[in-house]
Amino acid sequence: MDDIKQYVLDKARRAREASRALATLNGRVKDDALRRMADALEAKADLLKSENQKDIEASRSRLTPASLDRLTLTDRTVAGMARGLREIAAQPDPVGRLEGLERRPDGLRVGKMRVPLGVVGIVYESRPNVTADAAGLCLKSGNAVVLRGGSEAIHSNICIARVLSEAATAAGVPEGAIALIETTDRAAVAEMLQAEGLIDLIVPRGGKPLIKLVMETSRIPVIKHYDGVCHVYVDAGADLDVAERIAFNAKVQRPGVCNAMETLLVDEKEAKGFLPQIGRRLREAGVELRGCERTREFLPDAKPASEDDWYTEYLDLILAIRVVDGLDAAIEHIARYGSAHTDAIVTRDHLHAEAFLRRVDSSSVMVNASPRLADGGVYGLGAEVGISTDRLHARGPMGMEGLTTYKWVVYGEGHIRE
């Protein structure tokens, strides 16, 4: 136990040390390192796959086919990791930008400079490609990273991290900047979460139990990517073709992700015209429907929805449907049952659109667009760290800027406080 503590603190201390030089590393050096890291992964694809095979052998009996699939490295997934790193290299450097330098009335010039957070801790589950992705995002944003992947992927992660770290160091990145906790001992996570002063931010990537554990244990600030109980509200007078297109996309295009729709709200005036039409299409796509009483007047084969359904993130081909008495009732429903992730209105009414945007307090609020569009790429943020469900620092789709902070930069000419 003490050994694990020492081991984790040692990794974190070396990452902290590396972070100082990394913070001011030239952007060209970082991009060169990212491209070399991509090349190295491809060059070492056979080694990666054979190490990965050890992980697969060890857990074949315990994992579901879907989990095994996520764990498995192929030439295609290795090429995907390499492409991801090259895309990060191609993005502008988020570090060092001077924002809003202004001359104050006393002649002092004051602005903000974007700087890295320092050391970022990433705790994630069995997908080994997160190792490359997280290392790339942190390096580009000038942060050292301490990675802790799932135990099922330990051989794969060790191999990926070593290949990346070696390539990065050869390009001039300080040693220790890409650190992996090379043990499956669970105590290591707890030690990371207590390493105040050495790690500046923890980003958990994985299922709810992992995120809950991190939230409850961490003494370090956490940015989490949690529930998405997302709504589409079809307003009175909406274009019902647009509504159908958006609602269908929001539920069916990829139901297992956080920005998929879980509850459809329909103004009572449109229930009769809209519900049979969308109900048919959703059923054809294999969606199980659960409706309130008024919904079931128009969709009699929908199951009755319980109070619990309104709170539920199905992440599956299941949809709760509720008929509501207008905009206020829709906003009220979203405030009460939603998770403040992403909510959309389909409307032709400009005043309703603006009221919805102002009054719905979610990380993304949309007019006439599918909540599935809540995404760093779609928003123009480049590579995405995740979708933050927190309110502080970074909210909603989070690009590399979320891994930076700022410092105030002040130019005086002998200015003093009077």
Added chain:
Amino acid sequence: MDDIKQYVLDKARRAREASRALATLNGRVKDDALRRMADALEAKADLLKSENQKDIEASRSRLTPASLDRLTLTDRTVAGMARGLREIAAQPDPVGRLEGLERRPDGLRVGKMRVPLGVVGIVYESRPNVTADAAGLCLKSGNAVVLRGGSEAIHSNICIARVLSEAATAAGVPEGAIALIETTDRAAVAEMLQAEGLIDLIVPRGGKPLIKLVMETSRIPVIKHYDGVCHVYVDAGADLDVAERIAFNAKVQRPGVCNAMETLLVDEKEAKGFLPQIGRRLREAGVELRGCERTREFLPDAKPASEDDWYTEYLDLILAIRVVDGLDAAIEHIARYGSAHTDAIVTRDHLHAEAFLRRVDSSSVMVNASPRLADGGVYGLGAEVGISTDRLHARGPMGMEGLTTYKWVVYGEGHIRE
């Protein structure tokens, strides 16, 4: 104990409820409320002073003269609170501003809207004017506030909060938006810090023991205002008159605050020319000097500085002085011993200025200016919430924008995820 828990949760729940309406309250209503709150404090000055008298009687024997002075309300301090509220009313509304609305290649328009955090918890010590100040800042930024002041000021705080809350409600602010914990039971603070989901941010205002307690106990994000071990570095070739002016101001103008200088670093090339001159002036101002060995060659009556001195925030007329071998050694000293609050270089060398700005990782980094200028007012932020020593969300001088977050606002025309 259970009663206290219920009491605190009830206040927080009502604040949460109020925060929903408050988030979209018209700016004119908020400003009108702030002005009425100011008027009400002045109109009730006699009541405030008589309630304050109860606090003074109760703690006269236990408090130092300085603490008693901070606790005492006079016509002048009441007028100061009122003026503060009117100044907040005169500032632009930080809520609802749409930032960077851009049309993406697919025609989607995406921007960020500034919104309140929700419910802010403020835990502070005996100065009762914080009650008015914090209530005003939170109201203007659209947040409900749960206030917990020091027990010595309980009668004063209850009276101020009631006067403010009544005036605000009369102007259309939802009830419960300005909540004070009206008990001196210490368990109430712990309950506040556990009220996840009801309180979004905790801001502790007070001495280090209070801030430490909050940091160690809170399950809610905290923005803290902690140590300032601030440095002034006098570079080789600096204008020594400018250096003297800045160093003297940084130490003497108000030594008891976090942005006062605690350690003076002098390039060895300037030690002989600068130290006797600044030493004389500082001693005349009553400053105790503690120097490294090389410093004491030129200031023989300075006490020898110990390793501990370099880490110390004196908040007093004491100064540690060290002679260093150039810019790199100065930056190294600041990284090792500093608190990343505010650090300044006095230089004529443009490259040194830029290297110092880039490489010193403090919340404010200055060239040829006194660290005492690290201040929301000086930086043009308007009323100041404090100086954050955290890295996430808000860093350095923190204006009302630090009490807000953003949501993504997306305008589509039937856009879906392909």
